[in-house]
Amino acid sequence: MAAYGNSAPRKRKVNLVPYMFIVGPLLLYLIWIILPMGYTFYLSLTNWDGISPEMKYIGFENFKSLFNSLGKPIPSAFQYSLENNLRWLIVFITVPVSIGLGLAVLMNRDIKGDRWFKVGIFLPQVLSFAVVALIWAWVYNPRAGLINSLLANMGVENLPGWLADKNLAIWAIIVAATWRQIGYIMILYVAGLKNIDPTLLEAAEIDGANGWQRFWRVVFPLLAPVTTIVVVISIIDSLRSFDLVQIMTRGGPANASSVLANLMYIQAFNNYRMGLGAATAVVLFAISLVFIIVYLYRVMQDEMEY
Amino acid sequence: MTTETQTFNPLTNPVSQKKKQKRSRVLLYIFLISFTLIYMLPFFSAIVTSVRTQDDISLNGFWSVPSELTLQNYPDAWNRGRVSRYLLNSFIITIPALIATIFLSSLSAYALARFRFKGNQLIYFMYVAGTMLPFQILLLPVFLLTNKLGLYNTYLAVILIHTAFQLGFCTFVLRNFMKTLPGEIMEAARIDGASEFGIYWRIVMPLTVPGIAAISTLEFTWIFNDYIWALILIQSDTLKPVTSGLASLQGQFITNWPLIVAGALLAAVPTLVVFFVLQRYFIGGLTLGSGK
Numbered sequence: 001m002a003a004y005g006n007s008a009p010r011k012r013k014v015n016l017v018p019y020m021f022i023v024g025p026l027l028l029y030l031i032w033i034i035l036p037m038g039y040t041f042y043l044s045l046t047n048w049d050g051i052s053p054e055m056k057y058i059g060f061e062n063f064k065s066l067f068n069s070l071g072k073p074i075p076s077a078f079q080y081s082l083e084n085n086l087r088w089l090i091v092f093i094t095v096p097v098s099i100g101l102g103l104a105v106l107m108n109r110d111i112k113g114d115r116w117f118k119v120g121i122f123l124p125q126v127l128s129f130a131v132v133a134l135i136w137a138w139v140y141n142p143r144a145g146l147i148n149s150l151l152a153n154m155g156v157e158n159l160p161g162w163l164a165d166k167n168l169a170i171w172a173i174i175v176a177a178t179w180r181q182i183g184y185i186m187i188l189y190v191a192g193l194k195n196i197d198p199t200l201l202e203a204a205e206i207d208g209a210n211g212w213q214r215f216w217r218v219v220f221p222l223l224a225p226v227t228t229i230v231v232v233i234s235i236i237d238s239l240r241s242f243d244l245v246q247i248m249t250r251g252g253p254a255n256a257s258s259v260l261a262n263l264m265y266i267q268a269f270n271n272y273r274m275g276l277g278a279a280t281a282v283v284l285f286a287i288s289l290v291f292i293i294v295y296l297y298r299v300m301q302d303e304m305e306y
Numbered sequence: 307m308t309t310e311t312q313t314f315n316p317l318t319n320p321v322s323q324k325k326k327q328k329r330s331r332v333l334l335y336i337f338l339i340s341f342t343l344i345y346m347l348p349f350f351s352a353i354v355t356s357v358r359t360q361d362d363i364s365l366n367g368f369w370s371v372p373s374e375l376t377l378q379n380y381p382d383a384w385n386r387g388r389v390s391r392y393l394l395n396s397f398i399i400t401i402p403a404l405i406a407t408i409f410l411s412s413l414s415a416y417a418l419a420r421f422r423f424k425g426n427q428l429i430y431f432m433y434v435a436g437t438m439l440p441f442q443i444l445l446l447p448v449f450l451l452t453n454k455l456g457l458y459n460t461y462l463a464v465i466l467i468h469t470a471f472q473l474g475f476c477t478f479v480l481r482n483f484m485k486t487l488p489g490e491i492m493e494a495a496r497i498d499g500a501s502e503f504g505i506y507w508r509i510v511m512p513l514t515v516p517g518i519a520a521i522s523t524l525e526f527t528w529i530f531n532d533y534i535w536a537l538i539l540i541q542s543d544t545l546k547p548v549t550s551g552l553a554s555l556q557g558q559f560i561t562n563w564p565l566i567v568a569g570a571l572l573a574a575v576p577t578l579v580v581f582f583v584l585q586r587y588f589i590g591g592l593t594l595g596s597g598k
Binding site for chain 2: 014015017018019020021022024025026028029031032033034035036037039040043103106107109111116117119120121123124126127128129130131134135136137138139141143144145146148149150152153179182184187188191232236239240242243246247260261264265268269274277278280281282284285288291292295296299300303
């Protein structure tokens with residue numbers, strides 16, 4: 001423990017030094033992050049249109065109109081967005097996590113040239129979402145793209161429309177997102193596996209555990225802290241998803257691929273319904289908050305170990 | 307770990323065991339090589355598409371023998387598609403934002419790691435939680451604030467929000483890094499009469515270089531790859547960074563996929579170079595950030 005600020009019990013009232021270091025960045029953070037956050041909460045209780053000078057306080061009307069739009073015969077944009085965020089979340093905590101973990105375990109067996117496999121699989125993570133969006137929009141191109149061109153050559157007649165198809169668009173986008181995510185998860189697990197004491201595995205081996213048992217009974221439980229972080233990161237990433245949807249479909253066709261982040265943007269910046277947009281942002285924040293708290297709790301536990 | 311199996315397992319014949327292992331190794335390599343190649347297929351297909359012509363590819367589809375190969379799409383995307391301008395803008399935004407983020411977060415990290423004071427934990431956890439915020443909760447007010455300050459549609463607007471937002475993550479990582487430094491060095495410097503800022507700048511910062519290198523590579527790609535803030539805060543085409551620039555490029559050359567894809571690949575070059583050159587730091591940053 002190196003808190004030397006008061007390691008010697010000096011006669012001083014308040015040590016101002018730490019505050020001098022902290023005040024500049026903290027002000028910037030308060031102005032650009034904390035206060036705006038509060039202001040969004042306020043906006044969500046108004047009917048502001050972004051243009052007129054006055055904003056009328058309307059209580060929870062925006063939230064009511066969002067939640068009343070659920071369960072209608074023709075799904076509302078909000079309903080689509082909630083469902084798509086949920087789809088995204090479920091895929092993200094299962095597919096990239098299991099594939100990433102599987103790859104990490106395979107690479108952990110001192111493979112020659114493992115670096116090149118890792119680089120290849122990690123590469124999409126380095127690309128911006130904008131680049132990923134364009135590459136995949138091309139892959140999904142209904143006429144000449146990678147997939148449909150292959151299907152056409154194989155003689156398939158009714159080629160899927162992918163991003164133009166109401167039922168496929170969101171899944172097509174999630175596949176692109178997953179492609180970018182797997183490498184990240186793999187790297188986190190590779191680091192986690194390096195920290196596992198090999199003597200534990202040897203002990204399990206002496207006890208006659210086969211590879212499968214060693215993985216599930218020894219490796220996987222030891223990776224639990226990494227898995228917690230990986231799952232939280234995956235959930236947060238899935239809730240943050242915006243760029244791919246915005247560039248690949250803008251939420252279309254007919255809102256079918258919309259997600260909350262994207263809906264909020266359209267409400268506020270395209271339809272000038274700032275109050276409603278802010279309310280959607282608050283809903284997204286509330287969902288994220290659950291997982292932010294889990295994450296904070298993890299970090300606090302680490303703190304206790306000091 | 308696999309080679310030790312035989313010593314622990316006297317019941318199986320070591321020779322056949324070895325053979326079996328060799329075969330499973332070969333299978334593993336075949337699997338990994340084919341998996342990686344298939345995985346990279348979308349990326350390869352972008353490269354292949356970028357050297358074909360629009361007519362050829364829209365007529366014959368991707369899976370066809372190219373009727374001709376051309377490099378023309380790259381200069382076209384660079385000049386007509388304005389990727390050169392967009393990339394320059396990306397650097398104009400990313401580099402100051404990166405420097406400011408690292409400098410400011412190192413200041414707060416130093417205070418949080420080295421001093422006990424009221425609010426220390428609170429500020430630390432605020433930064434940690436802040437790294438996970440969805441941007442949407444900030445979009446409208448930040449947009450309004452930049453308008454109020456007359457910063458809308460300037461580089462500075464994007465630089466400021468990136469600096470503020472990334473501050474949380476960098477403070478978190480650097481604070482934990484600085485906690486691992488031995489306190490005796492600083493105590494000695496203090497006894498020698500060094501000023502507080504001197505201790506931070508001449509003793510702690512040099513020791514923190516590995517941590518800074520790791521998060522800098524990571525932050526470079528994060529800021530460089532940002533799309534949403536550029537979309538919200540920058541309107542002029544001449545100021546757009548390459549991410550929102552690419553979206554305009556796509557709108558401008560709707561069906562010219564070879565050109566669009568060439569533009570996307572050019573846009574990816576800086577982050578790919580950073581990743582390949584500074585790979586070790588990049589990976590280090592990722593694992594540092596995931597909370598050890």
